[in-house]
Amino acid sequence: MPVDLNNARPLAWDSATLDADTKAMLDNLQPNILRAHVREHLAVLFVRFNDAAEGRAFLRHVATARMKSAREHLEEVRDFAGRGRRGTPYVGIGISKAGYRDLGHSVEQVRAFGDQAFRDGMKRRVAEVEDPPVEQWDRAYQREIHAVVLIGDDRPGPVAALREEIIGALPASARLLGEETGRGMRNPAGDGIEHFGYVDGRSQPLFLKDEVDREPRKHWDPAFPLANVLVPDPFSPDPRRHHGSYLVFRKLEQNVRAFKEIEERLADDLGLKGGDRHRAGAMLVGRFKDGTPVTGRAKAGGGPVANDFTFDGDDGSKCPFSGHIRKTNPRSFGREVLMARRGQTYGRRGDEPWDDAPPETRPSGGVGLLFMAFNSSLVDQFEFTQRSWAGNPDFEHPATGHDPVIGQGERAIKVTFPKVWGKPEQSPPQAQVAQTVTMRGGEYFFAPSLAYLRTL
Ligand code: HEM
Numbered sequence: 001m002p003v004d005l006n007n008a009r010p011l012a013w014d015s016a017t018l019d020a021d022t023k024a025m026l027d028n029l030q031p032n033i034l035r036a037h038v039r040e041h042l043a044v045l046f047v048r049f050n051d052a053a054e055g056r057a058f059l060r061h062v063a064t065a066r067m068k069s070a071r072e073h074l075e076e077v078r079d080f081a082g083r084g085r086r087g088t089p090y091v092g093i094g095i096s097k098a099g100y101r102d103l104g105h106s107v108e109q110v111r112a113f114g115d116q117a118f119r120d121g122m123k124r125r126v127a128e129v130e131d132p133p134v135e136q137w138d139r140a141y142q143r144e145i146h147a148v149v150l151i152g153d154d155r156p157g158p159v160a161a162l163r164e165e166i167i168g169a170l171p172a173s174a175r176l177l178g179e180e181t182g183r184g185m186r187n188p189a190g191d192g193i194e195h196f197g198y199v200d201g202r203s204q205p206l207f208l209k210d211e212v213d214r215e216p217r218k219h220w221d222p223a224f225p226l227a228n229v230l231v232p233d234p235f236s237p238d239p240r241r242h243h244g245s246y247l248v249f250r251k252l253e254q255n256v257r258a259f260k261e262i263e264e265r266l267a268d269d270l271g272l273k274g275g276d277r278h279r280a281g282a283m284l285v286g287r288f289k290d291g292t293p294v295t296g297r298a299k300a301g302g303g304p305v306a307n308d309f310t311f312d313g314d315d316g317s318k319c320p321f322s323g324h325i326r327k328t329n330p331r332s333f334g335r336e337v338l339m340a341r342r343g344q345t346y347g348r349r350g351d352e353p354w355d356d357a358p359p360e361t362r363p364s365g366g367v368g369l370l371f372m373a374f375n376s377s378l379v380d381q382f383e384f385t386q387r388s389w390a391g392n393p394d395f396e397h398p399a400t401g402h403d404p405v406i407g408q409g410e411r412a413i414k415v416t417f418p419k420v421w422g423k424p425e426q427s428p429p430q431a432q433v434a435q436t437v438t439m440r441g442g443e444y445f446f447a448p449s450l451a452y453l454r455t456l
Pocket residue numbers: 194195196198199200201202203204252253254285287324325326328329338339341368369371382385386390405406437
């Protein structure tokens with residue numbers, strides 16, 4: 001029996017009654033897809049092969065010597081919680097369409113991948129998501145990337161050692177085209193944040209029973225079927241039991257200074273004073289910096305970062321329809337669109353991203369998000385979110401504007417913001433906030449099953 005990807009019940013992965021096919025699936029799936037792997041320190045290597053046999057041998061070696069399965073990862077997490085035993089680093093592999101071709105798969109074979117965006121590659125999808133022209137991307141991304149290797153851990157040492165080892169194992173015919181270094185940032189409460197200073201990574205589709213059981217779920221059901229992220233791996237020995245996931249990688253540079261200026265200007269325009277000024281940024285993101293959803297409270301605070309909420313009954317006077325988290329997850333529909341986000345921040349800075357220091361002390365470039373997400377369909381999940389929700393000023397309600405965080409393209413129409421939380425009075429129409437996130441390059445990959453990689 002093939003694994004039922006549409007089962008609505010979250011997976012009880014360590015149950016004694018787990019069927020053999022699902023076990024095989026977990027033993028052959030890469031970690032970090034069904035459950036986020038620790039990647040406080042992250043090395044991202046972009047590779048081009050140039051010789052099919054040598055490329056295959058390299059991937060086989062990394063997969064056999066250094067990659068654990070999703071099941072081993074879950075066991076490590078359980079052992080860490082129970083006995084404090086530290087887990088091993090994460091190593092993940094994604095292969096691009098060009099990579100499969102260079103590894104010796106024919107054009108015909110590559111058609112087995114159902115996803116058009118994957119088959120095109122990111123460079124040919126610029127128009128679909130209004131990305132900057134390829135000539136403006138960072139040089140490494142302008143080249144033809146065949147594979148990405150991800151190395152993550154909570155300490156820098158193991159990542160540095162594995163990075164050296166894996167680069168050392170590259171055959172002479174291959175090229176390291178470029179690399180990125182991710183480094184997690186946290187606020188004083190210990191929550192992971194992004195460069196604008198907001199808690200990030202809180203809302204995720206959850207696939208595993210132990211994760212779902214820990215969540216309050218009166219309003220929002222965080223449990224999702226595996227079908228949101230998994231597809232059969234077409235080249236694996238047994239696609240009914242061996243799965244993979246489409247991985248979108250995008251380097252998104254953040255102009256923090258400009259975003260902080262925008263927050264200040266919006267607070268001035270709305271006449272917000274004192275602590276209320278933080279509501280300006282909260283209306284752009286949908287959450288206050290500490291993660292409090294603005295649809296639920298007019299002010300930050302109120303305990304652990306909530307995720308048990310919807311926007312029902314919020315006509316846009318609490319959280320505007322354009323707010324980043326409302327655009328990217330309206331919560332009353334579109335569950336099949338949600339991806340498993342696994343990004344990491346990049347770039348060093350001397351200031352504290354979470355405090356109220358003036359905008360002129362903030363970086364205007366060189367920092368951002370290495371956006372990564374696992375999808376079962378790049379077209380219907382990542383691209384749909386970017387284009388039809390974030391990039392659509394009429395999404396849900398006419399003329400409510402682009403997503404102020406990730407919207408791309410011309411922002412022609414004017415928008416209004418609620419002046420008082422939960423009250424109908426709106427600001428005079430004003431220009432939409434400027435774009436402060438710039439895509440610097442990226443690629444679409446498929447994260448194949450270990451069964452494929454180990455038999456290459
Ligand atoms: C959530 C920031 C790029 C999709 C969030 C949150 C923040 C954030 C602060 C709230 C934390 C949470 O609810 O987990 C950013 C920044 C970005 C960026 C600064 C770029 C530099 C993207 C992109 C997409 C995206 C490119 C997809 C096209 C989402 C989704 C959520 C989210 C789906 C969760 C919404 C929910 O379920 O409530 N983002 N994000 N983000 N973001 Fe982004």
